[in-house]
Amino acid sequence: MxxxxxxxxxxxxxxxxxxxxxxxxxxxxxxxxxxxxxxxxxxxxxxxxxxxxxxxxxxxxxxxxxxxxxxxxxxxxxxxxxxxxxxxxxxxxxxxxxxxxxxIRPAMFDAPSPELVEHFTLLDDVVIMLHPHPDDWQLEDRFVALANKYRHQYTFVMATPFSKTESAVVCYNNLDDVRHRAEDIESVHGLEDFVKLCAEPLIPELTRRNEERYTSTGKSILHYFASTEKEKENYRTIARPLAKKYAEFLHFTTTDVNEYSELLPSFGLDADSKRGLALQNPNTGDVYPLRKNKNISEDIIETFLEDVTSGRLEPWNKQQSGKGGRGESVNNGHDEL
The missing domain is CATH 3.40.30.10 (Glutaredoxin)
Structure with a gap:
């Protein structure tokens, strides 16, 4: 450069x-x-x-x-x-x-009416909103400090109270159409951890910097390998409903083949592939490639996942042939992805 x-x-x-x-x-x-x-x-x-x-x-x-x-x-x-x-x-x-x-705008907005609250929820990709109890000034001070710290990344709003008995912090991830309500707003790191949770993309890109975070959660990872930003964004649009549906068990990620080309053969995909889909279970080491060269769709992805969970698809790395593809049917299914 x-x-x-x-x-x-x-x-x-x-x-x-x-x-x-x-x-x-x-x-x-x-x-x-x-x-x-x-x-x-x-x-x-x-x-x-x-x-x-x-x-x-x-x-x-x-x-x-x-x-x-x-x-x-x-x-x-x-x-x-x-x-x-x-x-x-x-x-x-x-x-x-x-x-x-x-x-060039304030670190935090005030929304003293329901109409303004609704307006501000859509103002940015990530909006964090405090609905304070009238006497909870300590939480307000902490929220203001948080807004000043992260003002260049997200939008912060001081909104009307939800109730007269308790405060609430809610965030809106408008990229993924996801809403969260903070469970812990009292601890030292509770609010900051909540901001990170809200800003976390539903389908992140796997990188050298964050891969350990996703491989250590106990969940399986559905890798979509792609070489261009347009392909990754198209995949996120297609897979977003499934990422919400399977969020408890499965990480959906995009993976850049230019950075992770060495993973393709180990996941049962052709080494010179520019696109591909593979499921990885970090707990068992099992991998399940979608071997057929298909245009990815929501139905194809869900059918693939159902084949894995039902046991109709063997782990590629445990097939005797070692060539990948659709495994022979087995009697027992997999309890989890």
Whole structure:
């Protein structure tokens, strides 16, 4: 990746299309910092309408260092009052746009009416809402601190009370259409753990960083191997209803074949495959590949899972042939996935 840093103007971040950067001069950069516009320092090609500042030029390096731009890639939002917000999410236009919207609005909204409560539940991908007991000021203080800590990732709302006897914290994961209510709002880490639970995607992408979390829960993992973001998103749309249905027993994940190509043969899939579906039971070591080259659909996935749980499909790694495919019928089914 080219070691450059760029200036992004907020209005351009919201545009679509990917092309080349349009570098601006140091004078234009300084003028931008002194203007009313919100601006970002970044180093990823995301939009042809985004102006940029190239920190790789020798004449620009001292200036970039004065702005604390010392490593790449990096994206920062500079405010006129000297505040600085660092963006640490994926280099995607939608996520950057959401970051900007959160950064220039309050850390927390007030929703004193049912109409505003309904409005705010759909304001962001993840919305965390406190319905406080009128006298529970300590919880309110903790919620405000949480909102300030995570303001660039999620939206926080102080809403009308649910009842006169108890407080409640509810979150809305609008990407997966899932709602949670916190069970523990009294312990030191209860609220923070709840935020992480709510923000957890129903169908996450398995990475080197998070794989241990999913392989150590005791649940089986249904891997969907894909090579493009479009394929992964299409799969999430198709599999989301099943991920909700089987959430108690099974993790649905996407797995990038470019990062995990070595897993394909061990899961009974062709080594040169670009797509594939396989069920893994980390407790027993059993794996069940969907060997036939089919277009994935909700019905195909559910039939595959039913074949496993009923015992109609043997574990691929325990078949004597070692070639995978549909195993011979067996008399006893599997109690769990």
């Amino acid at each position: 080219k070691n450059t840093s760029f200036l992004l103007v907020m209005t351009a971040c919201l545009a679509a299309g990917v092309s080349a950067w349009n570098h601006i001069s140091k004078a234009a950069f300084r003028e931008g910092l002194d203007s009313m516009a919100y601006q970002l320092i970044a180093s990823e090609k995301t939009d042809n309408n985004i102006v940029s500042f190239d920190c790789s030029l020798p004449s620009h390096q001292a200036f970039c260092k004065s702005l604390d731009v010392t490593s790449f890639p990096s994206i920062r939002l500079y405010h006129r009052d000297g505040r600085l917000d660092r963006y640490r999410g994926p280099r995607k236009a939608r996520e950057i746009a959401l970051f900007l919207r959160r950064a």
